[in-house]
Amino acid sequence: MTDTRILSARIDTPPANTIPTEAFTLAASPAEAGQRVDRFLAGGIGTLSRSRVKALIEEGHVSRDGLPMTDPSEAVRAGATYVVAPPPAAPATPQAQDIPLTILFEDKYLIVLDKPAGLVVHPAPGNQDGTLVNALLAHAGDDLSGIGGEKRPGIVHRLDKDTSGVMVVAKTERAHQVLSATFASRENLERSYLALAWGVPTSPKGEIEAPIGRHPTDRKRMAVVARNGKDALTRYVTERAWGTGCALLRCRLATGRTHQIRVHLAHIGHPLVGDPVYLKRVPSGSRGLPMPARDALLAFPRQALHAESLGFPHPVTGENLRFSAPLPQDFVELLTLLDGNAT
Structure with missing residues (x-):
């Protein structure tokens, strides 16, 4: 003691x-x-x-x-x-930029927001500004207490540029430390995604358990690998299906690997609609879709993936928090078109 x-x-x-x-x-x-x-x-x-x-x-x-x-x-x-x-704490290298954000919750320790598709989370080569970090510096710069000696928001987890939905960001070093540990351990963490996939899984619900690592020949991609991969488990439930052409799946992550849902669904033959990296061949079952619906799916400009909900204990109070974000307009319009053209 x-x-x-x-x-x-x-x-x-x-x-x-x-x-x-x-x-x-x-x-x-x-x-x-x-x-x-x-x-x-x-x-x-x-x-x-x-x-x-x-x-x-x-x-x-x-x-x-x-x-x-x-x-x-x-x-x-x-x-x-x-x-x-x-x-x-020194001023952050990224500059504050007034970019509109949809804030779901905020206190002095954290911010929960609904990230739009097309917004990069962190500055990187090719995206030096116009990112979520730039937006957060403008939104909450005066309230950031410094993380790692720098006045910046604490990115706890990431969503891909073209994935929309719920994210949590820390405002203090202590909150960042605790939230990072929560995401690493997965204890009391809930993450639910909606994914529009090509084809319809044979089983209406199931688990995809396959290790994920860097692709052996394309280092910019992830893949299910036989060696040197990290354990990965995705659970899914089929919410809706349009013939054998496509299905709306609700996916829950038991692990948090890079591109996990995208890689796992492609691995079982049901890649995400619009995925520019992992969609190599449209499953043959899609041929049964009416042309307007199939054309709209083929033309969708991003992976059809949305982080629908996020639940976690508050890093300071311990209160169980849960947040959800509605599907973005482009996703809703695609589903509406499917309902009107596919049976």
Whole structure:
């Protein structure tokens, strides 16, 4: 049992163009002597991850009895006083851009939003701006307390550029740490997607369990692989079907691999409508669809995948939260056309 005490926590006055930061002073008891100092400090503070504390030590922002420390693995000394003084969070490299967002929920710890199709989550080569991160910096920049020493939103999970639906983003380092752990462990996490797939699965509901890794010859794609893949499990239920041509599936993720639903459905012969990467051949069952419906499916400009709902415990209060987002207009119009042209 530990009796770590935070003796003080002050708010430093930051330089211009930065945000305030807390400095923590902790005293080590005899019971805590001998453990790694980065573990001790992270546990005592509670709002900084161990990796963040380790980086602060290596960067010279932690002292013991007034002397700077540089070794995160150093053993804690009984009776010593440790001061952790993170530097003010620097402005994020991405620039704030006023991009409209549909916010489903927001408090001082997190934001839940309905991401539109076509919006890239994070700046990357080819998409340096106009991303969700740019939009979030404009929407909540003043409320971001700094993650990893940078004033930025904490991306907990991603949706592909052309996938729409519910996402959660952290506003504080502690929220980011807890939410990331929740997504990694899958404990009390619920993620449900609606997917319009070519063909109709033989069984109206089932499980697709197949390891996913990088494609052996195309490193930009994922694939079901025999070696060096990560376990992946997708559960699906057929919500609606239009002859043998296509089906609307509700998919629930038991794991969270890159492109998991897209890869798994393509693997069983039912690739997503409009998928530019994993749709290589339209299943023969689609030939039974009336031409207007089949033409509309073939012309759909993105993968027909929507993150319908997301449930998780609040990272600070522990309250069970659940959010849902309606299908976007282009998806709704496609289903309406199918109802009017396919029986």
